Amino acid sequence: MLIRKLKILYYQYSFWFVVSAVSVVLLVLSVVGLLTMDSFFAQQQVATLPLETLKMIAWSILSALFFAKILYSGRMMTSSRNPRIKASDIQVRMDDVIGLKEAKREAMEVVALIKDHAKLRRMGGRAIRGILMEGPPGCGKTYLAKAIAREANVPFYSLSGSDFVEVFVGVGASRVRTLFQIARNQAYISGAAIIFIDELDAVGRARSFSFMGGQEHDSTLNQLLVNMDGLADEKGGNVIVIGATNAAESTLDPALLRPGRFDRKIMISRPKLSDREELFRYYLRKIKFDASLDIPRLARKTVRKTPADIQNIVQEGALVAMRDMRDEVTYKDISEAIERVDLGQQTHLDLTPGEKERVAFHETGHLMVLYTQHPTDDVFKASIKTRGGALGVVYHNPREELYTRTRDEIYADIKTALAGFVAEKIKYGNTSTGACSDFSNAMAIASDMVWEYGMSTNGFIGDYTVLLKNPGRGGESRISDSLKDHLNSESEKIMQQAAKDVEAFLKKEWKLVEVFARELLEKSELDYDEIETTFKAHGKERVTS
Numbered sequence: 001m002l003i004r005k006l007k008i009l010y011y012q013y014s015f016w017f018v019v020s021a022v023s024v025v026l027l028v029l030s031v032v033g034l035l036t037m038d039s040f041f042a043q044q045q046v047a048t049l050p051l052e053t054l055k056m057i058a059w060s061i062l063s064a065l066f067f068a069k070i071l072y073s074g075r076m077m078t079s080s081r082n083p084r085i086k087a088s089d090i091q092v093r094m095d096d097v098i099g100l101k102e103a104k105r106e107a108m109e110v111v112a113l114i115k116d117h118a119k120l121r122r123m124g125g126r127a128i129r130g131i132l133m134e135g136p137p138g139c140g141k142t143y144l145a146k147a148i149a150r151e152a153n154v155p156f157y158s159l160s161g162s163d164f165v166e167v168f169v170g171v172g173a174s175r176v177r178t179l180f181q182i183a184r185n186q187a188y189i190s191g192a193a194i195i196f197i198d199e200l201d202a203v204g205r206a207r208s209f210s211f212m213g214g215q216e217h218d219s220t221l222n223q224l225l226v227n228m229d230g231l232a233d234e235k236g237g238n239v240i241v242i243g244a245t246n247a248a249e250s251t252l253d254p255a256l257l258r259p260g261r262f263d264r265k266i267m268i269s270r271p272k273l274s275d276r277e278e279l280f281r282y283y284l285r286k287i288k289f290d291a292s293l294d295i296p297r298l299a300r301k302t303v304r305k306t307p308a309d310i311q312n313i314v315q316e317g318a319l320v321a322m323r324d325m326r327d328e329v330t331y332k333d334i335s336e337a338i339e340r341v342d343l344g345q346q347t348h349l350d351l352t353p354g355e356k357e358r359v360a361f362h363e364t365g366h367l368m369v370l371y372t373q374h375p376t377d378d379v380f381k382a383s384i385k386t387r388g389g390a391l392g393v394v395y396h397n398p399r400e401e402l403y404t405r406t407r408d409e410i411y412a413d414i415k416t417a418l419a420g421f422v423a424e425k426i427k428y429g430n431t432s433t434g435a436c437s438d439f440s441n442a443m444a445i446a447s448d449m450v451w452e453y454g455m456s457t458n459g460f461i462g463d464y465t466v467l468l469k470n471p472g473r474g475g476e477s478r479i480s481d482s483l484k485d486h487l488n489s490e491s492e493k494i495m496q497q498a499a500k501d502v503e504a505f506l507k508k509e510w511k512l513v514e515v516f517a518r519e520l521l522e523k524s525e526l527d528y529d530e531i532e533t534t535f536k537a538h539g540k541e542r543v544t545s
Ligand code: ZN
Pocket: 362, 366, 420, 421, 434, 435, 438
């Protein structure tokens, strides 16, 4: 161990070893020279020595300052930030990583390979060098990387790709070189080390061929590639590079993904329903909450939210409770927190009673169609409190992440969007500007149905957007104006049909519409339970797919 450390000392400071050896030789030579001189000249030399030395020191300091100012103005040097974290200082264990079952299994495999490095070598296996973690931000990539280091008990160096992005050509590259050098030395002592590069895409995006500004980036990336290849013949210890990226793999330089570089991939995905439940339990454990709090429902309400979002929501919920001077967090607090995150703070606009009533009927229209006609969405809340710029909202979410959608489901989206407009029309005989954003949603969907999904009613199938502009075929649009007109009138037909369906439905259920509108006006907000109770009391069941 000691010899290893001394060796490293020598490798690291070999430059200084040479410098001191040369100075010693020079010193000896000058002393010998002085002794052989006539005594008068020798004394003269010795007398001017202090002044000469002072002059030299002053000059070196001045020029060093000058160069430092030019080169690193406003920027500290590489050593200013120590990216190293000791394994024992990492608080994250694999058990703290929630959900991500598949990713965790792969991570544990990596841990086993790091720990049993020697065995791997005996069996002739290739040591791991690069692991690419890919997934949306806030889903725990850093967490998982840290957990790997902790479980394998190896030093962990964490940097962000943007730390390497520099203006001056070569600075980023030298940073990469230094980082790898330090990690390699450490691995020599501890057996292995992990370098974690967050936002790998900042360094690793495909090399550019622009004349402006591309050089620095390219030299950094090249340095990274060279250093990763250098890890291959490492005898002393295993350096593993973990890169994390939110961007798709295709944006990375293909050279990075070649065998021997980032050739292992761990996909990090958003938490599933059961994972979100677990996440809520995990974060709620840290605060005091109402025992009757419905965690599964919170999990359903947070489709597509990341672990970081959920942590944020729980903290925000605690703040809501604190503001109301309660020491227990309730379902309502968390629910309010979700709406704050998604829709913005409540604002207080003074609507006239007439406007308020109109908003209530409009939102009731949405609510009725969602609850009884939409096959995939759950309704969590209907509200006529103003929030952000919205006058009212019916908060709904798909029951689970959907990867494909059927025509019925998409059509239900259109009906839901149009229901506010239709409800106003039935109630007042005229409509308001409040329908505008609903229309843009509905039209976008209807147009996609016809243009892209082959869901029109008269048998048009195909993705017609392909014909609009195709650079590979000369950039000319290959779609005639009459076909465009035809497709657009098809999507209009879908809109008309949806409005007609909704109108028939709402007219039939108008009594219930009046009930809900009145309730909304009274309470301003209806929660899931209240909505369900009223529907059940009127013999309406939630539609299920
Ligand atoms: Zn609306």
